[in-house]
Amino acid sequence: MKKQTVTALVTMFPLLSASMALAAAVDVVGRVEGTIKGISKRTATVIYVEDAPGTITPGTRYVLDQKDKTFSPFVLPVPVGAEVVFVNSDPIMHNVHSYNGKDTIFNWGMAIQGMELKKTFEEPGDVLLLCDVHPEMEAWVKVVPTPYYTMADENGNFVLEGVPAGEYTVTAWHPRAKKPQSVTVSIPANGVAKVDFKLKK
Numbered sequence: 001m002k003k004q005t006v007t008a009l010v011t012m013f014p015l016l017s018a019s020m021a022l023a024a025a026v027d028v029v030g031r032v033e034g035t036i037k038g039i040s041k042r043t044a045t046v047i048y049v050e051d052a053p054g055t056i057t058p059g060t061r062y063v064l065d066q067k068d069k070t071f072s073p074f075v076l077p078v079p080v081g082a083e084v085v086f087v088n089s090d091p092i093m094h095n096v097h098s099y100n101g102k103d104t105i106f107n108w109g110m111a112i113q114g115m116e117l118k119k120t121f122e123e124p125g126d127v128l129l130l131c132d133v134h135p136e137m138e139a140w141v142k143v144v145p146t147p148y149y150t151m152a153d154e155n156g157n158f159v160l161e162g163v164p165a166g167e168y169t170v171t172a173w174h175p176r177a178k179k180p181q182s183v184t185v186s187i188p189a190n191g192v193a194k195v196d197f198k199l200k201k
């Protein structure tokens with residue numbers, strides 16, 4: 001009897017049933033909490049859920065600044081498909097020389113203060129950024145295949161909220177780690193999955 005009522009509702013009010021389904025989906029999320037150990041500068045760690053369903057939020061501005069002869073931030077995590085704005089905030093010349101391994105992806109002169117150039121990253125990966133004028137300048141764009149990512153705090157703690165419940169691979173990446181570490185995690189609805197990573201230099 002109840003089933004028939006639901007079917008009738010769906011037939012009569014397809015929009016209503018769609019919004020009900022959305023409300024239900026919103027509740028079926030959990031979170032991942034954990035720690036990063038084994039490496040210094042833990043705030044450079046990106047933690048992400050590899051294969052959970054979801055889309056990136058449009059309209060987010062991802063900025064990598066060049067200020068006081070430093071790239072800021074040192075590590076910028078972005079979801080795949082994101083556009084990153086590179087800015088020179090210094091009154092001196094820099095460039096942005098980006099590498100995939102040893103291969104140059106692009107190499108831009110950033111001659112003028114306030115200059116902005118944009119690049120969309122279409123593939124997951126680790127993009128190294130250097131400035132040929134100032135060898136001490138270094139940054140990374142970590143392109144992740146997911147909208148679910150976060151960074152560790154200075155004590156190595158992290159929290160990743162709003163992940164759809166399910167079993168996923170969760171990965172921790174750090175530019176100084178020998179390799180990323182991945183673990184399989186079961187994220188409960190309305191609950192917490194705990195993960196402790198130990199990265200090696």
Ligand SMILES: [Cu+2]
Nearest residue numbers: 094131133134
């Ligand atoms: Cu420079």
